[in-house]
């Protein structure tokens with residue numbers, strides 16, 4: 211990763227916004243409340259407070275031809291107030307690559323903004339929160355991968371997309387939560403190195419048992435590592451006693467015993483789609499084993515009344531970006547908010563991402 215001087219997010223209310231008429235604010239507040247669909251937390255008064263920010267962000271985006279991408283775990287004011295594209299990391303890397311706009315603002319953690327730069331090096335990629343890391347991406351360096359490669363010469367190396375550009379530059383292929391099983395099983399030979407997620411690696415090891423040996427690393431997502439199979443079993447027992455047919459949906463960054471207890475395993479976007487589908491088909495009792503942003507999106511995107519059971523966990527890195535940071539980065543980005551990567555790193559990392567696109571489609 212290039213050297214950055216991390217700066218703290220702007221305190222709320224510290225940025226002077228443009229002034230808008232009462233009618234403009236009211237119309238924007240109504241639009242926001244309607245789109246976010248969580249009247250308890252995002253009532254009209256709250257929406258009025260953020261309306262000047264979303265109005266100016268949307269104005270600057272169209273004036274400067276900026277494509278604003280937000281990961282599903284960003285807060286609803288960003289997702290439904292200003293984003294042009296919202297999804298999981300696989301879909302968003304394609305959205306960044308294919309966007310005709312020459313400037314992309316990526317509201318998410320750092321590795322996703324770096325990925326956008328790798329797949330579209332000629333574009334300007336803005337990342338409003340340089341301090342937003344990820345425990346998986348921060349668990350491994352390029353040097354660690356080089357050591358593994360020299361220990362296991364000739365063994366293909368797959369890395370989860372939650373890694374720095376420098377790590378991607380060292381591996382044969384990248385994978386995401388949408389395609390790690392399919393891609394890893396298609397790699398040549400009977401062994402592979404999988405970095406850095408030990409929990410996803412455990413699941414992959416079980417999936418490939420008898421076909422391929424998986425050499426794992428020891429990173430983990432601190433959010434998804436908190437969930438246990440035991441918790442799910444106890445919720446299943448409690449809900450079954452009340453006659454509830456609980457559907458458990460989990461993200462593949464969870465431990466293998468969580469995955470074994472789950473009805474559906476998938477990316478942030480796949481879990482949202484599946485929860486909505488289950489609700490529409492008459493299974494409204496759903497336990498989501500993932501970050502809280504997925505539940506926010508489900509609430510916003512379905513008319514069906516769902517009973518979301520259990521507690522989600524919030525990713526502190528994903529929640530670092532605020533509308534103020536986005537507005538400030540659009541008005542006058544600080545150097546650390548513009549993604550700059552070494553040309554050689556981009557060239558080598560783009561090969562592992564291209565290989566992912568090839569094997570995933």
Ligand code: 13P
Nearest residue numbers: 298299300386387477478
């Ligand atoms: P998705 O690709 O499923 O959105 O996952 C990214 C991530 O960081 C999950 O913690």
Ligand code: SF4
Nearest residue numbers: 344345431432433525
């Ligand atoms: Fe990283 Fe986990 Fe946060 Fe996703 S949820 S960005 S994997 S720390």
